[in-house]
Amino acid sequence: MIALSGKPKASELVRPIGRTPRQLFWRSLRRNRTAMVGLYVLALLYASALFAGFLAPYSYENAVTERSFHPPMLTAIRLLDEQGRLSRPFVYGTTQTDPQLATYQVDKSRMYPIRYFVRGDSYHILWIVKSNIHLFGVDAPARIFLLGADKFGQDELSRILYGGQISLSIGIVGIIISTIIGLLVGGAAGYFGGAVDFISMRSVEVLLALPGIYFILILRQLFGSGLSSTQMYIIIVIILAFIGWATEARVIRGMVLSLKENDYVVAARALGFTHWRIIIRHILPNTLSFVIVTATLSVPFYILGEVALSFLGVGIQEPEASWGNMLTAAQNARILRDFPWMLIPGVFIFVAVMAWNFLGDGLRDAADPRTLS
Amino acid sequence: MRTFLIRRLLAAIPLIIVVSFITKALLVMSPGNYLDNLRLNPTISRDYLAAMERLYHLDSNNIFERYWYWLWPALQGDFGYSFTKTMPVWTLIGERVLNTLLLTGSAMAFSWTLAIPLGTLAAVYRNRWPDKLIGLLSFFGLSIPSVFFSLLMVLFAAKTGLFPPGGIHNQALWTSMTAWEKLTDTLWHLALPMIVLGTLGMAQYVRQMRSEMIETLSQDYIRTARAKGLSQVRVVCKHALGNAINPLVTLFGLSLATLLSGALLTEFVFGWPGLGTLIFDALSAKDEPLVMASVVMLVLMLVVGSLIADLLLAAIDPRIRVE
Numbered sequence: 001m002i003a004l005s006g007k008p009k010a011s012e013l014v015r016p017i018g019r020t021p022r023q024l025f026w027r028s029l030r031r032n033r034t035a036m037v038g039l040y041v042l043a044l045l046y047a048s049a050l051f052a053g054f055l056a057p058y059s060y061e062n063a064v065t066e067r068s069f070h071p072p073m074l075t076a077i078r079l080l081d082e083q084g085r086l087s088r089p090f091v092y093g094t095t096q097t098d099p100q101l102a103t104y105q106v107d108k109s110r111m112y113p114i115r116y117f118v119r120g121d122s123y124h125i126l127w128i129v130k131s132n133i134h135l136f137g138v139d140a141p142a143r144i145f146l147l148g149a150d151k152f153g154q155d156e157l158s159r160i161l162y163g164g165q166i167s168l169s170i171g172i173v174g175i176i177i178s179t180i181i182g183l184l185v186g187g188a189a190g191y192f193g194g195a196v197d198f199i200s201m202r203s204v205e206v207l208l209a210l211p212g213i214y215f216i217l218i219l220r221q222l223f224g225s226g227l228s229s230t231q232m233y234i235i236i237v238i239i240l241a242f243i244g245w246a247t248e249a250r251v252i253r254g255m256v257l258s259l260k261e262n263d264y265v266v267a268a269r270a271l272g273f274t275h276w277r278i279i280i281r282h283i284l285p286n287t288l289s290f291v292i293v294t295a296t297l298s299v300p301f302y303i304l305g306e307v308a309l310s311f312l313g314v315g316i317q318e319p320e321a322s323w324g325n326m327l328t329a330a331q332n333a334r335i336l337r338d339f340p341w342m343l344i345p346g347v348f349i350f351v352a353v354m355a356w357n358f359l360g361d362g363l364r365d366a367a368d369p370r371t372l373s
Numbered sequence: 374m375r376t377f378l379i380r381r382l383l384a385a386i387p388l389i390i391v392v393s394f395i396t397k398a399l400l401v402m403s404p405g406n407y408l409d410n411l412r413l414n415p416t417i418s419r420d421y422l423a424a425m426e427r428l429y430h431l432d433s434n435n436i437f438e439r440y441w442y443w444l445w446p447a448l449q450g451d452f453g454y455s456f457t458k459t460m461p462v463w464t465l466i467g468e469r470v471l472n473t474l475l476l477t478g479s480a481m482a483f484s485w486t487l488a489i490p491l492g493t494l495a496a497v498y499r500n501r502w503p504d505k506l507i508g509l510l511s512f513f514g515l516s517i518p519s520v521f522f523s524l525l526m527v528l529f530a531a532k533t534g535l536f537p538p539g540g541i542h543n544q545a546l547w548t549s550m551t552a553w554e555k556l557t558d559t560l561w562h563l564a565l566p567m568i569v570l571g572t573l574g575m576a577q578y579v580r581q582m583r584s585e586m587i588e589t590l591s592q593d594y595i596r597t598a599r600a601k602g603l604s605q606v607r608v609v610c611k612h613a614l615g616n617a618i619n620p621l622v623t624l625f626g627l628s629l630a631t632l633l634s635g636a637l638l639t640e641f642v643f644g645w646p647g648l649g650t651l652i653f654d655a656l657s658a659k660d661e662p663l664v665m666a667s668v669v670m671l672v673l674m675l676v677v678g679s680l681i682a683d684l685l686l687a688a689i690d691p692r693i694r695v696e
Contacts, residue, residue: 209630211631211633211634211671212634213634213649214633214649217652218668219399221656221659222399222402307518311638312641312653324520327521327524331642333531333539334531336531346518346520346521346524353516354513357515
């Protein structure tokens with residue numbers, strides 16, 4: 001923790017009787033304000049990605065070229081009409097004045113009230129629920145661009161919500177895969193020793209010595225181009241997990257080396273259990289708290305890995321949205337200067353990474369026996 | 374000392390061989406090669422393409438054979454010509470390496486000059502507001518994606534015009550500049566990418582520095598120094614700082630790989646002509662000789678960098694001898 005919680009109070013130092021380590025862990029985590037903020041922010045982000053179809057006014061590929069680089073309308077929502085009377089929230093219609101410079105003029109004669117639960121583009125939630133009802137929207141021909149529009153006149157907010165599905169889930173999927181690899185390789189290396197240990201630890205060293213992004217790019221070459229977005233997603237996860245397991249495996253190996261000397265392991269062996277059963281059922285569960293902490297702290301690696309690949313143009317491709325490939329559109333000083341809202345996906349990446357770091361730090365403090373008094 | 378240097382450099386050989394072999398293997402296994410683009414061009418004769426294919430053994434898909442055809446001349450110092458630029462690869466890499474070294478070196482200097490005082494300050498004012506502020510700052514630095522931060526800086530440069538939004542020097546006026554103008558112009562272009570790349574490192578060092586300093590300040594000899602009536606500044610700067618810095622030098626060696634990773638994205642956004650963008654372009658074009666030589670260069674930079682870290686540690690910590 002970065003010293004955001006002060007000194008422990010005297011009451012906290014008295015060890016309560018009859019609490020399990022797990023209860024203590026949760027208690028300690030709940031008292032950590034920054035960690036809980038991180039948890040709530042993540043819950044919000046992941047929920048919004050899950051319900052992206054419903055929350056987003058448009059689909060991620062719904063484009064209107066004559067609305068190219070439309071400025072954000074978040075501050076243009078009005079409650080008072082021309083006569084100063086209070087009405088339901090509405091926006092004024094806009095017309096494009098110069099397609100080259102993407103300038104727009106507000107047309108005060110046309111008012112478009114914001115409607116709720118409107119019908120629009122159809123979408124799926126978790127491949128199961130199919131619907132076309134959106135939380136909010138405006139009547140055609142107007143469009144609502146709360147966070148502005150991109151070059152193709154696609155709604156940034158909708159694309160950010162859909163992009164979150166990819167960018168945020170890659171973190172979770174990637175960490176699950178690499179944790180499993182890390183546990184198995186680290187467990188085997190520590191338990192068996194010898195050649196298994198030597199080979200796996202040398203590979204770990206090579207992986208850790210290399211600058212990750214170059215290795216990722218070289219691995220990416222292996223899969224060529226012209227892939228569907230689902231294939232691309234799987235490839236990104238595989239590539240990132242292929243590199244990510246190394247750190248985990250090394251520490252797990254160290255823990256297993258000491259854990260395997262315990263009496264209960266000797267007992268399990270005396271009972272004639274197989275090696276893998278001993279590793280998976282008897283040894284690895286003891287590394288659980290460590291595994292959870294490292295996994296949480298490594299999620300940003302996967303999120304940033306996807307962002308980097310997609311940003312460089314070798315990850316998720318248009319028209320599919322991801323936070324990384326949305327930033328590619330901002331890769332130009334002139335566009336940045338005239339349409340700074342193209343940077344908003346970066347804010348979401350920043351917030352997500354920060355929230356994971358907050359949560360990971362909190363978990364580490366909560367799992368640390370020295371602070372668990 | 375000399376045996377230490379020789380041993381460390383010899384230890385780099387297996388690493389270079391493994392890394393270059395993996396790179397070559399992945400290049401060979403990946404679909405397509407450099408000639409595919411040329412084949413689409415009807416003005417290029419079939420004979421020329423066939424000759425190219427034979428010359429570079431692109432017709433063989435045997436990883437070991439292809440690796441050998443690269444390794445054998447490379448051992449004799451011949452790394453070949455770049456496919457795309459038709460120049461010896463080292464001519465291309467040489468200049469780019471200097472640019473990358475300039476960027477990463479200055480970023481490193483930036484993060485150190487900020488991290489040491491900030492980390493010390495946080496430790497001295499532990500759990501009070503300077504500590505909390507610095508903690509939050511380092512959290513920002515750790516969490517901000519380098520792509521986003523770079524783009525923010527480009528936005529800043531484009532809006533205010535105080536800094537150039539990209540490139541390494543003013544292309545139009547470069548040839549007519551005096552040496553002094555060239556230097557200031559390069560530094561002016563360097564400022565923003567350096568800040569972006571340096572902030573990430575700074576965040577790590579600040580946290581490390583703070584915990585080392587807290588550890589050091591609780592030692593007995595610090596109490597002795599205080600008991601002698603020395604001022605706080607003197608205790609911290611003279612007695613504690615030297616000891617707290619040592620572990621940071623170790624971290625320096627370990628963070629080189631991260632630094633070079635971050636350099637690629639920063640170079641990409643700022644259009645900085647460094648090794649990172651060179652490798653990226655070479656990979657996209659499947660320029661095999663260029664990729665191979667750049668990867669070897671990258672590993673060499675890492676090895677030499679961690680060697681420097683070790684020598685530095687030995688120089689400032691009298692308990693450590695290089696033998």
